[in-house]
Amino acid sequence: MTNRDVHLERIEEKVRAGHRLDLQDGIACLTTPDLFGLGRLASAEKERRYGRRVTYVFNRQINPTNVCVLTCSFCDFAARPNSPKGYEMSMDEILDACKGGFREVHIVGGLHPKWPYEFYLDMLRAIRRAYPQMQIKAWTAVEVDFFGKLARKDVREVLADLKEAGLDAMPGGGAEVLSQRVRKALFPTKIGAERWLLIHRLAHEMGIRSNVTLLYGHIETAEEVADHMLQVRAAQDITGGFMSFIPLSLQAGDTGLADRPTPAGLDLRIVATSRLMLDNVPHIKAYWVMTGIPPATLSLNFGADDVDGTIGKETIAHMAGATSPVELLRGQLEEMIHDAGMTPVERDALYNDVEVAAA
Numbered sequence: 001m002t003n004r005d006v007h008l009e010r011i012e013e014k015v016r017a018g019h020r021l022d023l024q025d026g027i028a029c030l031t032t033p034d035l036f037g038l039g040r041l042a043s044a045e046k047e048r049r050y051g052r053r054v055t056y057v058f059n060r061q062i063n064p065t066n067v068c069v070l071t072c073s074f075c076d077f078a079a080r081p082n083s084p085k086g087y088e089m090s091m092d093e094i095l096d097a098c099k100g101g102f103r104e105v106h107i108v109g110g111l112h113p114k115w116p117y118e119f120y121l122d123m124l125r126a127i128r129r130a131y132p133q134m135q136i137k138a139w140t141a142v143e144v145d146f147f148g149k150l151a152r153k154d155v156r157e158v159l160a161d162l163k164e165a166g167l168d169a170m171p172g173g174g175a176e177v178l179s180q181r182v183r184k185a186l187f188p189t190k191i192g193a194e195r196w197l198l199i200h201r202l203a204h205e206m207g208i209r210s211n212v213t214l215l216y217g218h219i220e221t222a223e224e225v226a227d228h229m230l231q232v233r234a235a236q237d238i239t240g241g242f243m244s245f246i247p248l249s250l251q252a253g254d255t256g257l258a259d260r261p262t263p264a265g266l267d268l269r270i271v272a273t274s275r276l277m278l279d280n281v282p283h284i285k286a287y288w289v290m291t292g293i294p295p296a297t298l299s300l301n302f303g304a305d306d307v308d309g310t311i312g313k314e315t316i317a318h319m320a321g322a323t324s325p326v327e328l329l330r331g332q333l334e335e336m337i338h339d340a341g342m343t344p345v346e347r348d349a350l351y352n353d354v355e356v357a358a359a
Protein backbone atom coordinates (compact mmCIF):
# COMPACT_ATOMS: atom_id res chain seq x y z
CA MET A 1 0.00 0.00 0.00
CA THR A 2 1.37 3.45 -0.83
CA ASN A 3 0.16 6.67 0.71
CA ARG A 4 0.35 10.10 -0.86
CA ASP A 5 1.12 11.69 2.50
CA VAL A 6 4.54 11.02 4.06
CA HIS A 7 3.02 11.31 7.52
CA LEU A 8 0.66 8.46 6.68
CA GLU A 9 3.62 6.34 5.54
CA ARG A 10 5.21 6.82 8.96
CA ILE A 11 1.90 6.00 10.64
CA GLU A 12 1.48 2.88 8.54
CA GLU A 13 4.94 1.67 9.60
CA LYS A 14 4.07 2.26 13.24
CA VAL A 15 0.76 0.44 12.97
CA ARG A 16 2.40 -2.50 11.19
CA ALA A 17 5.10 -2.68 13.87
CA GLY A 18 2.44 -2.64 16.59
CA HIS A 19 3.61 0.73 17.94
CA ARG A 20 1.11 3.14 19.38
CA LEU A 21 0.25 6.37 17.65
CA ASP A 22 0.97 9.60 19.52
CA LEU A 23 -0.59 13.06 19.55
CA GLN A 24 1.23 14.21 16.40
CA ASP A 25 0.19 11.05 14.57
CA GLY A 26 -3.42 11.68 15.56
CA ILE A 27 -3.26 15.25 14.28
CA ALA A 28 -1.65 14.01 11.05
CA CYS A 29 -4.52 11.55 10.53
CA LEU A 30 -7.13 14.21 11.21
CA THR A 31 -5.58 16.68 8.78
CA THR A 32 -4.12 14.47 6.05
CA PRO A 33 -4.86 15.48 2.46
CA ASP A 34 -4.99 11.77 1.64
CA LEU A 35 -8.38 10.84 3.06
CA PHE A 36 -8.56 7.57 1.14
CA GLY A 37 -5.04 6.62 2.22
CA LEU A 38 -6.15 7.11 5.82
CA GLY A 39 -9.28 5.08 5.12
CA ARG A 40 -7.23 2.21 3.68
CA LEU A 41 -5.05 2.09 6.78
CA ALA A 42 -8.00 2.15 9.16
CA SER A 43 -9.97 -0.34 7.12
CA ALA A 44 -7.01 -2.76 7.05
CA GLU A 45 -6.83 -2.50 10.85
CA LYS A 46 -10.58 -3.15 11.16
CA GLU A 47 -10.34 -6.13 8.81
CA ARG A 48 -7.36 -7.55 10.70
CA ARG A 49 -9.56 -7.68 13.80
CA TYR A 50 -12.99 -8.46 12.43
CA GLY A 51 -12.73 -9.37 8.76
CA ARG A 52 -15.88 -8.30 6.88
CA ARG A 53 -18.23 -8.54 9.86
CA VAL A 54 -20.12 -5.51 11.15
CA THR A 55 -22.36 -5.70 14.20
CA TYR A 56 -25.70 -4.14 15.12
CA VAL A 57 -28.20 -4.45 17.96
CA PHE A 58 -31.99 -4.71 17.97
CA ASN A 59 -32.60 -1.90 20.41
CA ARG A 60 -34.93 0.85 21.57
CA GLN A 61 -33.84 4.26 22.71
CA ILE A 62 -35.88 6.04 25.39
CA ASN A 63 -35.39 9.62 26.52
CA PRO A 64 -37.75 9.80 29.53
CA THR A 65 -37.58 13.59 29.89
CA ASN A 66 -35.91 16.57 28.27
CA VAL A 67 -36.33 18.77 31.35
CA CYS A 68 -32.82 19.69 32.45
CA VAL A 69 -31.19 21.97 34.99
CA LEU A 70 -28.20 22.54 32.72
CA THR A 71 -27.95 24.60 29.53
CA CYS A 72 -25.11 23.11 27.48
CA SER A 73 -24.78 25.44 24.53
CA PHE A 74 -24.66 22.66 21.90
CA CYS A 75 -27.92 21.05 23.13
CA ASP A 76 -31.20 21.47 21.25
CA PHE A 77 -32.92 18.72 23.22
CA ALA A 78 -33.16 20.12 26.75
CA ALA A 79 -35.93 22.34 28.09
CA ARG A 80 -35.59 24.47 31.21
CA PRO A 81 -37.79 23.45 34.16
CA ASN A 82 -41.33 24.89 33.62
CA SER A 83 -40.68 25.50 29.93
CA PRO A 84 -43.64 24.56 27.68
CA LYS A 85 -41.17 22.60 25.54
CA GLY A 86 -40.49 20.19 28.40
CA TYR A 87 -41.92 16.67 28.40
CA GLU A 88 -42.00 13.87 30.96
CA MET A 89 -42.78 10.23 30.31
CA SER A 90 -44.72 8.30 32.95
CA MET A 91 -43.58 4.88 34.13
CA ASP A 92 -46.38 3.30 32.06
CA GLU A 93 -45.22 5.14 28.95
CA ILE A 94 -41.64 4.06 29.56
CA LEU A 95 -42.67 0.43 30.02
CA ASP A 96 -44.88 0.61 26.96
CA ALA A 97 -41.97 1.93 24.89
CA CYS A 98 -39.96 -1.16 25.82
CA LYS A 99 -42.47 -3.49 24.13
CA GLY A 100 -41.22 -5.21 21.00
CA GLY A 101 -38.81 -7.95 22.01
CA PHE A 102 -35.75 -5.68 21.97
CA ARG A 103 -32.38 -7.00 23.11
CA GLU A 104 -31.33 -3.66 24.56
CA VAL A 105 -32.97 -0.54 25.86
CA HIS A 106 -30.82 2.60 25.88
CA ILE A 107 -32.00 5.27 28.33
CA VAL A 108 -30.65 8.81 28.62
CA GLY A 109 -32.35 12.12 29.29
CA GLY A 110 -32.25 15.52 30.94
CA LEU A 111 -31.32 16.22 34.58
CA HIS A 112 -34.82 16.67 35.97
CA PRO A 113 -34.82 18.77 39.16
CA LYS A 114 -37.96 17.23 40.63
CA TRP A 115 -37.80 13.52 39.86
CA PRO A 116 -36.65 11.67 42.97
CA TYR A 117 -33.68 9.32 42.96
CA GLU A 118 -35.98 6.37 43.72
CA PHE A 119 -37.85 6.96 40.45
CA TYR A 120 -34.73 6.00 38.48
CA LEU A 121 -34.22 2.85 40.55
CA ASP A 122 -37.91 1.98 40.22
CA MET A 123 -37.63 2.45 36.46
CA LEU A 124 -34.82 -0.12 36.29
CA ARG A 125 -36.68 -2.55 38.55
CA ALA A 126 -39.92 -2.21 36.60
CA ILE A 127 -38.20 -2.74 33.23
CA ARG A 128 -36.25 -5.69 34.60
CA ARG A 129 -39.46 -7.25 35.94
CA ALA A 130 -41.49 -6.68 32.78
CA TYR A 131 -38.74 -7.56 30.27
CA PRO A 132 -36.29 -9.91 31.99
CA GLN A 133 -34.52 -10.85 28.72
CA MET A 134 -33.78 -7.26 27.68
CA GLN A 135 -30.46 -5.68 28.67
CA ILE A 136 -30.58 -2.18 30.14
CA LYS A 137 -27.93 0.35 29.11
CA ALA A 138 -28.75 3.54 30.92
CA TRP A 139 -27.58 6.95 32.07
CA THR A 140 -24.46 8.84 31.27
CA ALA A 141 -21.81 9.75 33.81
CA VAL A 142 -23.38 13.24 33.90
CA GLU A 143 -26.67 11.72 35.05
CA VAL A 144 -24.99 9.35 37.51
CA ASP A 145 -23.19 12.33 39.06
CA PHE A 146 -26.54 14.17 39.25
CA PHE A 147 -28.19 11.17 40.94
CA GLY A 148 -25.45 11.32 43.58
CA LYS A 149 -26.40 14.92 44.34
CA LEU A 150 -30.12 14.06 44.42
CA ALA A 151 -29.60 11.15 46.80
CA ARG A 152 -26.69 12.74 48.70
CA LYS A 153 -24.73 9.59 48.03
CA ASP A 154 -21.22 8.86 46.87
CA VAL A 155 -21.11 7.91 43.20
CA ARG A 156 -19.93 4.40 44.12
CA GLU A 157 -23.12 3.88 46.13
CA VAL A 158 -25.20 5.21 43.24
CA LEU A 159 -23.55 2.79 40.81
CA ALA A 160 -24.09 -0.08 43.26
CA ASP A 161 -27.79 0.86 43.60
CA LEU A 162 -28.24 1.06 39.83
CA LYS A 163 -26.52 -2.26 39.31
CA GLU A 164 -28.61 -3.95 41.95
CA ALA A 165 -31.78 -2.52 40.40
CA GLY A 166 -30.93 -4.03 37.01
CA LEU A 167 -28.42 -1.86 35.15
CA ASP A 168 -26.33 -3.91 32.68
CA ALA A 169 -24.17 -1.22 31.06
CA MET A 170 -23.71 2.53 30.71
CA PRO A 171 -23.78 4.57 27.51
CA GLY A 172 -20.89 6.87 26.65
CA GLY A 173 -22.58 10.27 26.46
CA GLY A 174 -21.42 13.39 28.25
CA ALA A 175 -17.74 13.00 27.39
CA GLU A 176 -18.19 15.59 24.58
CA VAL A 177 -14.55 16.68 24.14
CA LEU A 178 -12.23 15.98 27.07
CA SER A 179 -10.73 19.46 26.88
CA GLN A 180 -10.84 22.18 29.50
CA ARG A 181 -11.00 24.88 26.84
CA VAL A 182 -14.01 23.37 25.06
CA ARG A 183 -15.78 22.55 28.31
CA LYS A 184 -15.31 26.09 29.60
CA ALA A 185 -16.61 27.57 26.34
CA LEU A 186 -19.61 25.33 25.69
CA PHE A 187 -20.74 23.61 28.89
CA PRO A 188 -19.00 25.13 31.90
CA THR A 189 -21.49 23.82 34.48
CA LYS A 190 -21.35 20.21 33.36
CA ILE A 191 -19.03 17.74 35.10
CA GLY A 192 -15.43 18.06 33.97
CA ALA A 193 -13.31 15.58 32.06
CA GLU A 194 -11.68 14.16 35.20
CA ARG A 195 -15.03 13.50 36.87
CA TRP A 196 -16.43 11.89 33.72
CA LEU A 197 -13.43 9.58 33.46
CA LEU A 198 -13.53 8.81 37.19
CA ILE A 199 -17.20 7.74 37.08
CA HIS A 200 -16.50 5.39 34.18
CA ARG A 201 -13.45 4.00 35.95
CA LEU A 202 -15.53 3.28 39.07
CA ALA A 203 -18.27 1.70 36.95
CA HIS A 204 -15.74 -0.53 35.20
CA GLU A 205 -14.24 -1.58 38.53
CA MET A 206 -17.74 -2.60 39.62
CA GLY A 207 -18.27 -4.70 36.50
CA ILE A 208 -20.43 -2.16 34.65
CA ARG A 209 -19.02 -1.82 31.16
CA SER A 210 -19.64 1.33 29.17
CA ASN A 211 -19.04 3.24 25.95
CA VAL A 212 -17.30 6.54 25.28
CA THR A 213 -18.32 9.30 22.88
CA LEU A 214 -16.71 12.27 21.15
CA LEU A 215 -18.85 15.24 20.10
CA TYR A 216 -17.27 16.92 17.09
CA GLY A 217 -18.12 19.49 14.46
CA HIS A 218 -18.12 22.64 16.63
CA ILE A 219 -15.13 24.55 18.07
CA GLU A 220 -12.82 21.60 18.73
CA THR A 221 -9.35 21.51 17.15
CA ALA A 222 -7.59 18.49 15.64
CA GLU A 223 -5.20 18.54 18.59
CA GLU A 224 -8.10 18.43 21.08
CA VAL A 225 -9.68 15.51 19.22
CA ALA A 226 -6.40 13.57 19.16
CA ASP A 227 -5.84 14.35 22.84
CA HIS A 228 -9.40 13.18 23.65
CA MET A 229 -8.54 9.84 22.06
CA LEU A 230 -5.29 9.61 24.02
CA GLN A 231 -7.14 10.26 27.29
CA VAL A 232 -9.65 7.53 26.43
CA ARG A 233 -6.82 5.14 25.56
CA ALA A 234 -5.02 5.86 28.83
CA ALA A 235 -8.22 5.27 30.83
CA GLN A 236 -8.84 2.05 28.94
CA ASP A 237 -5.31 0.83 29.73
CA ILE A 238 -6.30 0.92 33.41
CA THR A 239 -9.75 -0.70 33.33
CA GLY A 240 -10.44 -2.25 29.92
CA GLY A 241 -14.12 -1.43 30.48
CA PHE A 242 -14.94 0.61 27.38
CA MET A 243 -16.70 -1.50 24.77
CA SER A 244 -17.06 1.03 22.02
CA PHE A 245 -15.97 4.48 20.87
CA ILE A 246 -18.81 6.52 19.38
CA PRO A 247 -18.10 9.67 17.37
CA LEU A 248 -21.14 11.98 17.49
CA SER A 249 -21.40 14.68 14.85
CA LEU A 250 -23.02 17.91 16.03
CA GLN A 251 -26.39 18.56 14.42
CA ALA A 252 -26.89 21.95 12.79
CA GLY A 253 -29.97 22.66 14.96
CA ASP A 254 -30.62 26.08 16.47
CA THR A 255 -27.62 26.41 18.75
CA GLY A 256 -25.68 28.61 16.32
CA LEU A 257 -22.61 26.40 16.71
CA ALA A 258 -22.96 24.81 13.28
CA ASP A 259 -24.82 26.07 10.25
CA ARG A 260 -24.78 22.78 8.34
CA PRO A 261 -24.31 19.09 8.98
CA THR A 262 -20.71 17.99 9.50
CA PRO A 263 -18.93 17.29 6.19
CA ALA A 264 -18.81 13.59 5.35
CA GLY A 265 -15.02 13.88 5.02
CA LEU A 266 -14.78 14.91 8.66
CA ASP A 267 -17.07 12.06 9.75
CA LEU A 268 -14.80 9.60 7.94
CA ARG A 269 -11.55 11.12 9.27
CA ILE A 270 -12.78 10.88 12.86
CA VAL A 271 -13.83 7.24 12.48
CA ALA A 272 -10.58 6.25 10.76
CA THR A 273 -8.38 8.12 13.23
CA SER A 274 -10.15 6.59 16.22
CA ARG A 275 -9.66 3.10 14.79
CA LEU A 276 -5.91 3.73 14.50
CA MET A 277 -5.40 5.63 17.77
CA LEU A 278 -7.62 3.49 20.01
CA ASP A 279 -5.83 0.18 19.76
CA ASN A 280 -7.37 -0.99 23.04
CA VAL A 281 -11.05 -0.06 22.49
CA PRO A 282 -12.59 -3.00 20.64
CA HIS A 283 -15.39 -1.34 18.70
CA ILE A 284 -15.63 1.86 16.66
CA LYS A 285 -19.17 2.89 15.87
CA ALA A 286 -20.71 4.42 12.74
CA TYR A 287 -23.64 6.12 14.45
CA TRP A 288 -26.07 6.57 11.56
CA VAL A 289 -28.50 8.62 13.67
CA MET A 290 -26.07 11.55 13.77
CA THR A 291 -24.27 11.34 10.43
CA GLY A 292 -27.12 10.05 8.30
CA ILE A 293 -27.01 6.74 6.49
CA PRO A 294 -24.64 7.43 3.54
CA PRO A 295 -21.67 8.61 5.68
CA ALA A 296 -22.32 5.82 8.19
CA THR A 297 -22.28 3.27 5.36
CA LEU A 298 -18.99 4.70 4.04
CA SER A 299 -17.56 4.62 7.58
CA LEU A 300 -17.69 0.83 7.42
CA ASN A 301 -14.83 1.03 4.92
CA PHE A 302 -13.00 3.58 7.09
CA GLY A 303 -12.53 1.46 10.21
CA ALA A 304 -15.95 1.24 11.88
CA ASP A 305 -17.19 -2.24 12.81
CA ASP A 306 -20.57 -1.45 14.41
CA VAL A 307 -23.65 0.60 13.45
CA ASP A 308 -25.45 0.73 16.83
CA GLY A 309 -29.04 -0.35 16.34
CA THR A 310 -32.60 -0.04 15.23
CA ILE A 311 -33.13 2.74 17.87
CA GLY A 312 -36.96 2.68 17.79
CA LYS A 313 -37.57 6.36 18.35
CA GLU A 314 -34.67 8.77 18.65
CA THR A 315 -35.43 12.16 20.18
CA ILE A 316 -32.20 13.97 21.09
CA ALA A 317 -30.63 14.32 17.64
CA HIS A 318 -33.98 14.78 15.93
CA MET A 319 -34.94 17.70 18.16
CA ALA A 320 -31.68 19.21 16.86
CA GLY A 321 -32.78 18.72 13.27
CA ALA A 322 -31.20 15.36 12.39
CA THR A 323 -32.45 14.28 8.98
CA SER A 324 -31.78 10.56 9.49
CA PRO A 325 -34.79 8.29 10.06
CA VAL A 326 -35.99 8.06 13.70
CA GLU A 327 -35.69 4.29 13.46
CA LEU A 328 -34.47 1.57 11.15
CA LEU A 329 -35.78 -1.95 10.85
CA ARG A 330 -33.41 -4.89 11.26
CA GLY A 331 -33.59 -5.52 7.51
CA GLN A 332 -32.70 -1.90 6.71
CA LEU A 333 -29.65 -2.03 8.98
CA GLU A 334 -28.54 -5.26 7.36
CA GLU A 335 -29.03 -3.74 3.93
CA MET A 336 -26.86 -0.78 4.92
CA ILE A 337 -24.12 -3.17 6.05
CA HIS A 338 -24.42 -5.24 2.86
CA ASP A 339 -24.22 -2.02 0.83
CA ALA A 340 -20.78 -1.44 2.35
CA GLY A 341 -19.71 -4.92 1.26
CA MET A 342 -19.80 -6.25 4.81
CA THR A 343 -21.54 -9.08 6.64
CA PRO A 344 -24.13 -8.14 9.30
CA VAL A 345 -23.91 -9.83 12.68
CA GLU A 346 -26.52 -9.19 15.35
CA ARG A 347 -25.14 -8.58 18.84
CA ASP A 348 -26.43 -7.80 22.31
CA ALA A 349 -25.72 -4.74 24.49
CA LEU A 350 -22.40 -6.26 25.64
CA TYR A 351 -21.26 -7.06 22.09
CA ASN A 352 -21.90 -10.80 22.28
CA ASP A 353 -23.07 -12.29 18.97
CA VAL A 354 -26.68 -13.38 19.05
CA GLU A 355 -27.47 -14.23 15.44
CA VAL A 356 -25.52 -14.27 12.19
CA ALA A 357 -27.42 -13.28 9.07
CA ALA A 358 -26.56 -14.90 5.76
CA ALA A 359 -23.96 -12.89 3.86
Ligand code: SF4
Pocket (backbone or CB within 6 Å): 068, 069, 070, 071, 072, 075, 077, 078, 109, 110, 111, 142, 190
Ligand atom coordinates in the same frame (compact mmCIF):
# COMPACT_ATOMS: atom_id res chain seq x y z
S1 SF4 B 1 -26.51 17.94 26.96
FE1 SF4 B 1 -27.53 16.81 28.62
S2 SF4 B 1 -26.95 17.93 30.51
FE2 SF4 B 1 -26.53 19.32 28.78
S3 SF4 B 1 -28.42 20.56 28.57
FE3 SF4 B 1 -28.62 18.80 27.16
S4 SF4 B 1 -29.73 17.25 28.34
FE4 SF4 B 1 -28.93 18.75 29.83
